[in-house]
Amino acid sequence: MEEMQEFAIALEQTIEDYLGREPGWLRRDAFVRAAGDYLVDDGTLEDVEVCYFAHPAGRSRMEVAGYSVSDDGHVLDLVSVYYGEHGQTISRDQVRRRFNWAKLFAAACRDGHHLRMEESSPQFDMAQDIHARWKNFGKIRIFLLTDGRSTLQDLPSEELDGVPIVHNLWDIERLRRLVNSGRQEEPIFVSFEELANPLPCLPAPRLAGDYQCLLTLIPGKLLADIYELHGSKLLQRNVRAFLQAKGKVNKNINETIRKSADRFLAYNNGISATATGVTLEQRENGTYLLDISDLQIVNGGQTTASLHNAAMRDGADLSQIQVPMKITVVQPDLLDQLVPYISRYANSQNSINEADFEANSPFHVELERASRSVWAPATLGSTRQSRWYYERVRGQYNVDRARRHTTAKKKSFDEEYPRGQRFAKTDAAKYDLTFRQLPHVVSLGAQKCFHWWTMNVLSVPPSVPDESYFKALVAKRILFEHGRADIRKLNPGAGYLANVTTYTLARLAAEVDLDDVLATVWRKQGLPDSVRQAVAELSRPVRQVLLAAPGSGNVTEWCKKEDCWKSVLDIPGGSSLLKVARRLGQ
Known part of the structure; x- marks a missing residue:
């Protein structure tokens, strides 16, 4: 079967999975x-909230399928969709x-426009959120x-009120x-000749055959411009995302930029980057x-x-700032092996927990093994x-299943690992934090929730899950998804299902002996x-509290705030909650 056919089948299976969970x-x-x-x-998007909205706009129409706002509030991402073409060529006019x-x-x-929309709907929240943040947007990206x-390659630049699109x-x-490239992120290529000027550099003597090191100075404005072009993708192999200007290190960096730009080179340790290729010219x-292929900043993301x-x-002036940069050129087949170590040992500006190295962290490897x-x-x-x-x-699931080359073996795999019994890292974070009574963190969205879980749960202290942990996590998953299905039946078509679910189950966890509940759910593989x-x-009552956003x-x-959780905690427990603690053995 051709690669495209295999990918299309896997994509449709994933779509079916989501439809099963989101009727x-x-x-x-x-x-x-x-x-x-x-x-x-891939790092191209920080996150995306699926939220379809369409409405007439004069002789045309407005339509989006989702949105996201970057952590710094600078970038608005809008998602548009053209689905149902099944690989057929779409016209350029349709794209435009x-x-x-x-x-x-x-x-x-x-x-x-939100003032003319129905309140207490996800579409209203999306439009109101964008309106409230509008003055902070420095860029709009439409996906x-x-x-x-599509054969369309040249997408013209536009502006809206001076904001580039x-x-x-x-x-x-x-x-x-x-998806099939073997690595998630599309490589970043930077031509210094096109962006500014070639950078003078000092190649280190080659002491090993599998890597090469270069030292250079990169202008601060050029570094900021590269980040503007590629965003968090540039830091995809860094051990952590930008921590904002809240930590001591980042505050000191900002202080230097504002008050002592000419001393930035003296005060700052610089950045470490990796690449799979460079073009050098001897003058x-x-x-x-001249240029660099597959650029990744593995230390210095904060800078x-x-x-x-x-x-x-x-609006800081970066013209006087020079940043030291060490570039390690690594052979592509050794990238995944060497870069984590480069990142681990290069970091010195912020303390790094083991849980920051998530791709192959012991926690996730052991959870997979269980x-x-x-x-x-x-x-x-x-x-x-x-x-x-x-x-x-x-x-991973589709890859494992595809390795079974006969129909009989695929059937055996499906019986051992039913498609409905799989879950991913972001799912695990959502389930665990819900029953740790942190629904306001879960409501931040999948990626931010996972990051919070990594930094505040898995790394304090660093832990390795055993069989008991895995069983409890699966029980949380069963309780969450079954509870979600029951809540949906009570309010068919109502919005905020995800928020109501996590808050309801977190409130339940505050009332009962959770260990007993989870043990019963695991034994029954369902809910009593x-x-x-x-x-x-x-x-x-949880839904009423959430809809009564102040x-x-x-x-x-409102659902992202701890005050919302405190309001839900004020809901009195009822007789059914007390029965839960008494009747689990039945």
């Missing part, structure tokens, strides 16, 4: 979620039209996601290349770096993002046992009637 979604929405996940993993629809939506949000093919087209072929006065933040947010060895109890009325599949790397009754009883009335933002 209110259309296939279009599930496609946006699946394709959006690929781009989030959908980019324009998203632009019209942005303009409408700027002008306060068109499609399962069709960048168009990004991700058709089925580009998505396939991203009369030394060696010059890079702080320079960008100071320039874009504060998922391949622990059998779940057979459900009532059946003697067949199965396992829960922890997908440590996105797409008393738990279902408690979830149903709690979900109604101030702006933005439910999505």
Whole structure:
């Protein structure tokens, strides 16, 4: 089977999975979620909230399928969608039209379109959020996601009220290349000749055959410009995301930029970067770096993002700033092996926890190992046992299944690891933090929730999960997803299902002996009637608290605040909650 066919089948299976979990979604929405996940993993997007909205706009229309705002509030990402083409070529006019629809939506949000929308809906929250943040946007990025093919290559630049608009087209072929490339991120290529001037550099003597080191100085403005072009993708192999200007180190960097720019070179340790290739030119006065392939900053993300933040947010003058840069050129086949060590040993500006190195951290490796060895109890009325599949790397499940080359072997795999019994790292974070009674953290979104879990749970102290931990995590997953399904049945078509679910179950966890509940759920591989009754009883007042958002009335933002959780904690426990603690053995 051709690569494209295999990818299309895997994509449709992922869409089916999302439709099973989000019955209110259309296939279009599930496609946006699946394709959006690929781009989030790649670092192209920080996050994306699926939220479809369409409305007439004069003789045209406005339409988006989701959005996200960068952590620093500087970048607005809008997602447009063109789904249902199944690999067919789409016209250039269709592509341009959908980019324009998203632009019209942005303009409408700027002008306060949310005031003409139904309140207490995700679409209202999206439009209101964009309107409230508009003055901070320095760039708008529109991503068109499609399962069709496009030959359009030149996407013209635009502006809206002086804010530049960048168009990004991700058709089925580009998505396939991203997912099947063997590495998630698309390589970053930087031509210093085109952006500014070649950089004078000092190549170190080659002492090993598998890498080469160069030393150079990069102008602060050029470094900020590169970050502006590529964003967090530039830091994809860094051990952590930008910490904002809150920590002591970042405050000192900002202080130097503002008050002692001419001493930045003396005060700052510089950055460490990796690449898979460079072009050097020998001139009369030394060696010059012309371009670099597959650039990644593995140490110095705080310096890079702080320079960008100071320039874009504060209007700082970076013309006097020079940043020392060490570049390690690594052979592509050794990139995954060497870069984690370079990142680990190079970091000195911020203390690094073991849990920061997430790609192959012991926690996730051990959790994966447990998922391949622990059998779940057979459900009532059946003697067949199965396992829960922890997908440590996105797409791992489909790869494992594809390795079974016969129909019989694939059937055996499906029986051992049912598709509905798989979950990923971001899912694990959501389940665990819900029952740690942190629903406001879960409401931040999948990626931010996972990062919080990594930094505040897995690393304090660093832990390695055992079989008991895995069983409890699976029980949390069962409780969360079954509870979610029951809540959805009580309020068919209502918004904020994810928020109501995490808050309801966190409130339940505050009332009962959670260890006993989880042990019972694992044994039954389902929910006792008393738990279902408690979830149903709690979900109604929880929904009322969430919808009663103070101030702006933005439910999505209200759910992210600890005060929201405190309000939910004030809901009195009912008789069904007390029965849960008494009747788990029945």
